[in-house]
Amino acid sequence: MTTLILNAQVVNENQVQYLDVIIENGHIKKIERDLQHVQADRVIDAKGLLLMPGVIDDQVHFREPGLTHKANIYTESKAAVAGGVTSFMEMPNTVPNTLTQQLLEDKYQIGANTSLANYSFFMGASNDNYDEVVRTDPTQVCGIKIFMGSSTGNMLVDAPEVLEKLFANAPCIIATHCEDEPTVKARMAYFKEKYGDDVPYDIHALIRNEEACLKSSTFASSLAHKHGTRLHILHISTGDEVHLFEPGIRSNGKILLANGQPKLVTAEACVHHLWFDAEDYRRLGNEIKCNPAIKAPHHKEAILQAVLDNRIDVIATDHAPHTIEEKAQHYWQAPSGLPLVQHTLNVMLELSKAGKIPIDRVAEKMSHAVADLFDIKDRGYIREGYWADLILVDPNATTEVNPSNIYSKCGWSPFNGTEFRSRITHTFVSGHLVYENGKFDETVKGKRLTFSR
Template identity: 80%
Template sequence: MKTLILNAQVVNENVIQECDVLISNGHIERIGLDLQHIPADHTVNANGKHLLPGLIDDQVHFREPGLTHKATIHTEARSAVAGGVTSFMEMPNTVPNTLTQTLLEDKYQIASETSLANYSFFMGASNDNYEEVMLTDKSKVCGIKIFMGSSTGNMLVDAPEVLEKIFANAPCIIATHCEDEPTVRQRMDHFRALYGENVPYNIHALIRNEEACLTSSSFAMALAHKHKTRLHILHISTGDEIVLFEPGIRSDGQILCLDGTKKLVTAEACVHHLWFDAEDYHTLGNKIKCNPAIKAPHHKEVILQAVLDNRIDVIATDHAPHTAAEKAQHYWQAPSGLPLVQHSLNVMLELSKQGKISLEKVVEKTSHAVADCFQIADRGYIREGYWADLALVDLNGSTKVAPENIYSKCGWSPFEGTDFHSKVTHTWVSGHLAYEDGVFNETVKGKRLLFNR
């Protein structure tokens, strides 16, 4: 099966140029000009549109198994593909928690049967599963996830001797959720006693504050440097943490410091920490309650600047759907997390239209750098021989977010009512046209990500 994409503005490796792209057997066979003479089974005229590498989201919660009233791998992968996200890495705080190799492979099996997007799953760490963590196959699993802050189930790792052992011996990259648990608990008790049920609009930012994030991120970084461990710190939410990270460059598929040495510690920013701020609690309330919290307005500006100077290496979502009824509960009962994966590219393209980040930098942070950071095999770039993971976008189009066009199972979005000035028209996953103008083709499923480690 051959597909020919003609006259696209290809955004790739810091260059935008008009090209044709030939897809064959799931891979990019040729990139060049005047390929229209090549016979193809399907031709797409992309005149006036931009062709991007499909986004790779390194942090999502698709809720399966055990929490399927909120979401499933099937529903959320569809939502991702509709937004131009072609690959995802999913977190282990499902039910049961992904704390054994058997449970990890169970999720891969579900994805192989139901996921429209390419997929990988993190192996979860706890205070008592060290031996299972050490069995992780670094060539087939994206990484090890450590919650260094409160989470669900048996996922908090706070035993110092366990953290030391995992950091000293991890077979692959460690990804951390960094919030200092004692700080969060102390502040929660303080504000509950102070306000009871009549909480201020921005209480979540006050409880899960800058101190909690900086304390935990600093501790994780110290462990990484002590043991020379490859560490990836997820969802940076404060400007205070930015001083921990070095600016860097990408070169030959690697994330490097400015002196040319490999970055030991990389960082991720999420779209909601670049888009919302604490003032939005006034209107959205629990809909934007997430961990770590969305904080005061100045933080998102500092985080964006850190993205631009490569202190923060990748952009993701931390997509974490809950039902509308769950989020409508009182603050103390409402769960943390929000659905984001369908509109993450729209958010970044909107920031680009506002002049805050270039289109080339958006592609770098959502595709190239993610592939480099996790050493993903043959994805994240528009290159001959690579898998054809592609998103075609109309930068003159419009995406009005409304319940009837939200594909996440939860059926709502914090972006409802927003009119983004861009539209994802086509998404190819491993060469398969999985989405075209609101129509899904689920006859072919996504593939398991592999890693060059």
């Protein structure tokens, strides 16, 4: 089927301009002005709409296998495409943990059978699976995930000799969760002794504090520079850490330093660290309990500035759903993680409307730079010959978040009751119109991402 999109305001490669787009055989065939004369099977008049490259979320937890009472790849990919996310990279702390090549391929098979979005899965590292990690095919797998601080799951890598070997011999990019485990444990013990069950509203930010993040991020960065390893530090949550990263530029599909050398250490910010701050614990409590923690308001501003300065390269979600019953437990028992993937683009468009980030930078940080950083083949841009991962957005409509329109299996959102001043109307995944104004066409599944490495 050929699709012709007319009169769209195209947000792409640092420009916003009116263009028409033809989609054929899953790819973008032509981008020009005034293509009204072209015959097509489907014609979409996108007057008044923005056409953007599909969001590539480089950090999600879709919980399958083993934790499917919280979520699964089908339900969360459905939420993703409804929010304009056309590709995702999923984390290995499922049950069982993705610590062998066979378990990794098992997840790819689930993705092929059920995912409505394009997909890739990280290979997990532990203290004792080095031989499995180095067998990872860098052309077929997005990266290797190392938890340098324990989070949901039990995958902490804290043996120094293992970290040295992994950083020295990793076959592709390493992505890290950076929180210093001894610091977190010591502070948790201190606050348990001090407060018992009567905890302050912002205790999570006090336990998983700036020191824990900075110490671990600094250590990871030092390992990367020692071994010349490509490192991507996930979910930066403090302004204290941003000095670790040098400003970069995108050029010819690479993230470069000002001197033209490839950027060795890159970083990610997540939408919840740009939207919420520690004052929101008063209102939302455990609903915004996540690791690393949402912290004091000044960190939110510093992270956004680092995004604008290109010290932080991409924006993602760390989508990590739990049931509302699990979240309703006392602080000490409630798990960490937020369901975010359906509204990630709405958040960033809201910040754009508030004048905090230009809309073309939203496309850069959520699509272009992700494709460049991970060397994703033929995605992340609106370019002739590329896969047609495209979204149409109505910037004059609204999206009100409530349980009736949440597609994540958990059925709740920390944004519940929020009215965003934008609406995703259409989502194309590899040329297939999977989502249109609240309706899904699930007849075609997403594709496995591949990498030019």
